[in-house]
Amino acid sequence: MYKLNNISFSYTKPILENITLNIQKDKFYSIVGPNGVGKTTLLLLLAGLLKPKSGNILLENKPIDFYPKKQLAKKISLVSQERIFFDYTVYEIVSMGRYTHKKRFYFSIQDCIKIDQAIEICGLSHFKNESILKLSSGEYQRVLIARSLAQDTPILLLDEAFSNLDLKYILTILDALISLNKTIISVFHDLRLARLADYTIFLKNAKIYKIISKSEPISPVFLEQFYEIETSQFYNIKNFTLI
Amino acid sequence: MKRKEVYLIVLVALLVMAFFWSLGLGDVHISAKKIIEIFENQMFNTHNKVSFTDKYVLLNLRLPRILSAMLVGASLSLCGVIFQAVLLNPLADSYTLGAASGAAFGATLAFILNLFYISAFSVSLFAFFGAVLSLVIVLYVAGFKSNLSSINLIISGIIVATIFSSAIALLDYLASKDVAYIMFWLMGSFDSSNWHNIRILFLVLTIVWFFAFFWADELDIISLNELSAQSLGVNVVKIRFIALILATLLTAVCVSSSGIIGFIGLIVPHIVRFIIGPKNRLLSIYSVLLGALLLLIADTFSRSFSFQIPIGVLTGLIGGPFFLYIYKIKVKKFV
Numbered sequence: 001m002y003k004l005n006n007i008s009f010s011y012t013k014p015i016l017e018n019i020t021l022n023i024q025k026d027k028f029y030s031i032v033g034p035n036g037v038g039k040t041t042l043l044l045l046l047a048g049l050l051k052p053k054s055g056n057i058l059l060e061n062k063p064i065d066f067y068p069k070k071q072l073a074k075k076i077s078l079v080s081q082e083r084i085f086f087d088y089t090v091y092e093i094v095s096m097g098r099y100t101h102k103k104r105f106y107f108s109i110q111d112c113i114k115i116d117q118a119i120e121i122c123g124l125s126h127f128k129n130e131s132i133l134k135l136s137s138g139e140y141q142r143v144l145i146a147r148s149l150a151q152d153t154p155i156l157l158l159d160e161a162f163s164n165l166d167l168k169y170i171l172t173i174l175d176a177l178i179s180l181n182k183t184i185i186s187v188f189h190d191l192r193l194a195r196l197a198d199y200t201i202f203l204k205n206a207k208i209y210k211i212i213s214k215s216e217p218i219s220p221v222f223l224e225q226f227y228e229i230e231t232s233q234f235y236n237i238k239n240f241t242l243i
Numbered sequence: 244m245k246r247k248e249v250y251l252i253v254l255v256a257l258l259v260m261a262f263f264w265s266l267g268l269g270d271v272h273i274s275a276k277k278i279i280e281i282f283e284n285q286m287f288n289t290h291n292k293v294s295f296t297d298k299y300v301l302l303n304l305r306l307p308r309i310l311s312a313m314l315v316g317a318s319l320s321l322c323g324v325i326f327q328a329v330l331l332n333p334l335a336d337s338y339t340l341g342a343a344s345g346a347a348f349g350a351t352l353a354f355i356l357n358l359f360y361i362s363a364f365s366v367s368l369f370a371f372f373g374a375v376l377s378l379v380i381v382l383y384v385a386g387f388k389s390n391l392s393s394i395n396l397i398i399s400g401i402i403v404a405t406i407f408s409s410a411i412a413l414l415d416y417l418a419s420k421d422v423a424y425i426m427f428w429l430m431g432s433f434d435s436s437n438w439h440n441i442r443i444l445f446l447v448l449t450i451v452w453f454f455a456f457f458w459a460d461e462l463d464i465i466s467l468n469e470l471s472a473q474s475l476g477v478n479v480v481k482i483r484f485i486a487l488i489l490a491t492l493l494t495a496v497c498v499s500s501s502g503i504i505g506f507i508g509l510i511v512p513h514i515v516r517f518i519i520g521p522k523n524r525l526l527s528i529y530s531v532l533l534g535a536l537l538l539l540i541a542d543t544f545s546r547s548f549s550f551q552i553p554i555g556v557l558t559g560l561i562g563g564p565f566f567l568y569i570y571k572i573k574v575k576k577f578v
Contacts, residue, residue: 049473073476082468085331086521096464100476104460151475
């Protein structure tokens with residue numbers, strides 16, 4: 001699906017250096033790493049919203065900046081951390097996901113079906129006409145996820161989209177996403193959640209530290225080195241590897 | 244859906260009623276029947292008996308003034324809708340962004356340099372450049388790219404507006420000729436309304452309205468967040484650029500025809516959003532109608548006193564407190 005060749009990116013200091021990565025179709029990838037390591041930057045590069053300073057990104061064997069914006073939005077959707085200022089209803093926000101598909105002045109039946117499905121999956125049916133500004137942070141995140149589901153793209157990029165959700169919704173939504181055969185790349189803070197993915201990408205010091213598949217166990221020593229923590233503190237989070 | 248249609252019908256009906264009410268009102272009272280007779284004569288070449296005074300007052304004094312008020316009200320409201328959407332800021336309008344003051348500066352410069360005699364468009368053109376200049380400064384100072392905080396934008400808007408107001412005062416002071424009429428025009432007035440201005444206003448308003456209506460989905464999405472707008476497939480840079488240019492142009496045309504009229508562009512979209520929601524396609528229709536209605540009523544009041552209150556002063560007196568109220572709520576909510 002994706003091929004990243006020697007990607008580097010920097011603002012004032014280098015954020016990402018010589019990242020080379022192959023993303024396979026319909027697999028679930030998680031990205032973890034310390035704060036400020038460039039997780040979000042990597043996601044934005046994959047979304048085509050940032051341009052790498054060097055290296056190139058191939059999406060289905062074509063450079064990502066060859067795709068027109070609308071075309072790209074049919075392939076990739078992004079759930080980012082955002083604030084909304086106007087009191088749109090839940091339904092209105094989710095239906096914006098259909099922007100690239102819809103006709104200018106109306107929604108097709110197909111559009112409406114996709115919107116309703118997305119709302120259903122994210123458990124928003126009973127307050128779809130509520131104002132977005134009145135929701136709790138978890139409900140709000142589910143609206144943003146629903147919007148990208150309505151966008152109906154094969155690739156889904158999530159930037160800590162689950163951080164305020166309770167476990168029930170995380171699992172139901174993830175289940176639904178996986179059953180929809182999507183390529184998912186998600187940034188996580190919580191290592192336990194990250195390990196639900198097929199592959200976990202560990203980012204550190206602007207580089208890929210290691211990629212570990214779901215079946216591979218993570219050794220305490222590895223985590224100790226990766227997070228630079230003491231063994232005595234480490235005992236408490238040992239269970240992370242069990243899920 | 245039904246409720247929205249009812250509001251639309253009510254709004255149009257009120258606008259038509261206010262139009263005839265305002266036409267009849269003034270030192271010379273003209274009844275609705277006479278008004279219709281005069282219009283009939285004009286449009287269908289009928290020969291209803293009407294007095295010359297009535298006809299003159301109606302067609303040459305009141306009608307241009309009323310149309311100007313409606314067009315300016317509609318235009319400023321539409322500017323508010325567009326500015327608020329593309330700057331993700333519920334407090335933005337031509338006035339709070341300083342664009343109106345910049346336009347006024349440009350127009351004053353054109354007046355004082357006597358450019359009016361070269362071409363009637365030069366005032367609008369200078370107003371446009373003034374408005375663009377002030378908007379560029381405001382967006383630059385507010386840190387347009389990095390942070391779109393409401394407070395930043397409004398504070399820089401106020402600072403820039405103050406600078407331009409002082410610059411206008413300086414121009415007036417330095418100008419050797421009589422500047423009383425410039426001062427009066429700046430306070431907002433429809434006294435000097437003429438058909439030429441009305442035509443320009445109507446043309447520009449139509450163009451900008453068509454943009455807002457046609458690209459309403461894009462405006463909706465841009466009003467959420469730049470990053471997600473891009474990932475949803477909207478060409479944010481292009482749409483935002485066109486929107487800012489068009490809204491600034493419309494502001495400039497308004498200011499050069501009737502001076503600075505504050506807050507109408509801020510209040511109207513707020514009221515409409517409160518009633519029918521924030522979708523820009525509906526906002527663009529309802530705001531234009533409500534803006535026309537409110538400014539027409541305000542102007543009719545302003546000319547019905549024994550002395551005339553400048554319309555800008557009136558909207559400032561009513562709109563200012565309303566702005567404070569919104570500001571208080573929004574600041575609590577968002578900052």
